[in-house]
Amino acid sequence: MISFLIKVLRYEAIIAKKYGNPDVVTGCSVHPLAWLAAYHIAKKYNIRFIAEVRDFWPQIWIASGIKKPNDPMVLFFGAIQKWVYKHADRIIYSLNHGDRYLCDELGVPKNKIFLIGQPMDCKRFDTNKEKLYLLPPQIYNFISNGFICSFAGYYMAYEGVYVMLEALRILESRDLPVKMVFVGSGQEKEGMLNYIKENKLQNALIYDRIPKEVIPVLISCSDVCMAHLAVQGHKEVYQYGVSKNKINEYLYSGACTLYGSFYHDDEVSESGGGIVFEPYKASDLADKIEQVYYMTEEERRQYGIRGREYIKNNHSVEILADKMLKVLFQ
Structure with a gap:
């Protein structure tokens, strides 16, 4: 973190000389010292300072x-946070309910904050989803029949991979033709393979x-x-949403989309594009999958x-680029 701050201070003048003075500067909290840079x-160029969270x-x-709460690192970064939020001209946040933290808990004025979530290149997605030939043969053959549930991401416990496998075990015991395909990497891969073997999942x-x-x-071919996203014993981790x-x-x-979360005011629920299930409860996930399985084709299509x-x-x-331009320059 400190090395990043030092490099920004060392090279910003060189960059400005080559490309021209900046019109606005955004510091993104990969870590808080980026804000200070x-x-x-x-201040050097007398321009607007945007703090992105x-x-x-x-x-x-x-x-x-x-x-x-009384850890020295917490106190140190907490002090930086409060100072930055006070001195930033505007604040961009990406968590859906981040305003509850910024305004309700820290007292930041609402007219100072702007929600800009994770951008989605819809056109690129629509182009790529047609490239069925890119699927590895093993995956292509696996999803060619049956009711397909897919997961893409990290093989970590908090990502619910064992919850999903346990749900599959329940569904297989109900003789439902449900298949689960996992693509990703992570420390739980070996454990997942062992679970499949020990429970004779087909x-x-x-x-x-x-x-x-x-x-x-893959996900466009899935049902x-x-x-x-939930951490056992620490419900509050995602209380302000996810990005x-x-x-x-x-x-x-x-x-x-079936989403394991302690909260029901998330984008999956609000969009109407999916259903929330109780995290770390495989039986609830199994029930939700069975619910979707027995829906009509039209009911599933509406999600x-x-x-x-x-x-x-x-x-x-396109939508977020317009919002960003307004925040930066208007």
Whole structure:
């Protein structure tokens, strides 16, 4: 973090000399020191300083149980946070309910904050989803029949991979022709393979990561897309929402999104593009999958239509680019 700050201060004059003085500067909280670098540049050139917030440091540490409220690092970054929010001309946040933290808890004026979520290149997605030939043969053959539930992401416990496999075990015991395909990587891959073997699951495929441009093909061929974002014992971690490209892609895919979350005011629910299930409860996920399985084709299609419309209207590159320009320059 410190090395980044030092490099910005060292090279910003060189960049300005080569490309011209900046008109506005945005500091994005990959870490909070990026804000300080941006503030320095804003003052030097007498331009607008925008603080962009991707994660609420240090709140996320406290909510996840990583650090205590009186930890020196929490106090240090908390002080930076308050100072930056006070001195920024405008604040951009990407979490759907981030205003509850910024305004309700920290007292930031509402006219100073602007929601700009994760952008979605809908045109590129629509082009890529037609490239069926890019699917690895093993995946192509696996999804050629049956009711397909897909997962794309990290093989981590908080991503719900074992919850999903346990749900599949329940569904197989009900003799439902449901298949689950997983593409990704992560530390739980070996454990997932062992779970499949120990429970004699017949309809699961664990695959490695596939190129990002192939993801639209897979999830557009699926009946259900599965996501799970919850930390056991720390419900508050995602209380202000999530900012995940994966959720955008799921909702835009045309499939019904099933999302494991402690909260029901998320974009999956609000868009009407999916259904929320209780996190870490495989039986609830199994019931929700069975619910979607027994829907009519038209009922399932409506979830996809609502999800696509929501993403087009709220996350498309074109929509967010216009919002960004207004925040930066108006």
